[in-house]
Amino acid sequence: MARLAFYATLKSPRHPVPSGEREMARNLFQALEGRGHEIALVSEFRSLEKRGDARAQAALIKDATQEAGRLIAAGNLAAWVTYHSYYKAPDLIGPAVxxxxxxxxxxxEATRASKRxxxxxxxxxxxxxxxxxxxxVLFHVTARDAVALRRHLRSGQKLVPLAPFLARTDLPEQARPDGPTILLVGMMREGDKLASYKIAARVLRRLPPGNWQVEIAGDGPARPQVQxxxxxxxxxxxxxxxxxxxxxDLAYRRACAFLWPGVNEAxxxxxxxxxxxxxxxIAENRDGVRDVVAPDGLCPVGDEQAVADRLQAxxxxxxxxxxxVRAARERIAARHLLGGARDTLWSALSPLIPEAT
Known part of the structure; x- marks a missing residue:
């Protein structure tokens, strides 16, 4: 049995704050399990530096060097898997180890950003x-990420598509809404999330009168602005x-439609x-979003009336x-469940581990 290192630069699977980032890290960890090998969360070091502060970056690099030294001394690893290295939270540990x-x-989901x-x-x-x-091996989860990675691909390096996925092997119970309930789900914070909420609010004001209702799941420091x-x-x-x-899960089951514009969503x-x-x-047709939402759910960016019309339909x-409803569930079953992700990951990983069978 091989021991594999798993590391997430931005949010550990154990991070206390829920988010899509943490959910994906947890899903990946689960997908790597189940093939007879030990998957170890070897570090919870967070390399995130959001302000572009050179001193803060230097301090993180120094701390990461110590963390890498600890892991090198410990040894006992057959391979290393990193999730989401990018310019604000690069992997400062894995390559050295x-x-x-x-x-x-x-x-x-490692990305390159030469403009930085x-x-x-x-x-x-x-x-x-x-x-x-x-x-x-580089696994890309969106078509956008693949473009920059492909330009710099070296000989012998593999670029493999890995669709975002849910940590389940089957579909959940189907929603049975009692009425026209529109659901929004998102953290309430400044920036892109708040921008999506504001677009959604303008869209909802375009709907004609009726008995429709809105439920919003989420909280955070920008809740007053959302309200x-x-x-x-x-x-x-x-x-x-x-x-x-x-x-x-109960909120999804009550919903007739899901609205989220998706400003700068990965x-x-x-x-x-x-x-x-x-x-x-119903979402706007943005990079990343179009990788997981069917075309009939996508509207032109900035066309709030088109979003309202799709919602009204x-x-x-x-x-x-x-x-x-049928198309949505068929799409998830075919592309975005745990079994397919596990097969994709291990088809690339197994040849690199001598003990793997």
Whole structure:
């Protein structure tokens, strides 16, 4: 039995704050299990530096060097898998450990951002690019990421598509909404999440009168701004707060439609969860989002009336909605479940581990 290192640069699977990033890290860890090998979360070191602060980056590099030294001294690894190395949170540990111990290095959702060279994240982008160069296998989860990776692919290096996936082998219970409930799910924080909430609020104000209701699952420091954006809708809106897994599953089952514009989403686990439950998604046609949402759920970016019209069709046309429900669940079953992800990961990993069979 081989012992494999797993490491997430941005959010450990054990991070206390829920997010799609943490969910994907947990899903990957689970996908790597089940093939007779030990998967070890070898470090919870977080390399994130959000401000472009050279001193903060230097301090993180120093701490990472110590962490790498600890892991090199411990040894007992057959391969290393890193999730989500990028210019704000590069893998400062894995390549050094792999070089010292002569290990295969696999990178999942590693990205290159050459436009960051020469700027405040120059040093960190060099580390992120170096991690890509060191990888024996690069798994890309969106078509956008593959473009930059392919340009720099070296001889013998593999670039493998890995669709974002749910940590389950079957579909959940299908949603059976009692009425026209529209669901939004997202953390409430400044920046892209708040921008999505504000777009959604404007879209909802375009809907004609009716008995539709809105449920919002999520919480965070920008909750007052979200509430202010939604206030013109009055008592149509119900804030559910931050839900655990059981509560979120119940929210999906009550929903007739799922609305989330998706400003700068890497891909969005909530889109997968909604579609798996048979809740048709309406989103803007953005990079990343289009990798996980069917074309009939995508609207032109900035065309809020088109989003409202698609939403209205789901609320008022049961035949159309039923077709969207079937298509959504079929799409998830075919592309975005645990079994397929596990097969993809191990088809690349097994040849690199002598003990693997």
């Amino acid at each position: 792999c070089d010292a111990l002569n290990l295969p290095y696999l990178a999942i 060279l020469g700027g405040p994240w120059d040093r960190f982008e060099h580390y992120a690019a170096g991690a890509c160069d060191r990888a024996d 202010a954006a939604m206030s013109p809708l009055g008592d149509r809106v119900r804030f559910l707060g931050q839900l655990d897994r059981g509560g979120l 891909f969005g686990m909530v889109y997968l969860e909604a579609q798996a439950a048979g809740v048709p998604v 789901l609320l008022n046309d049961p035949v159309h909605r039923a077709a969207r």
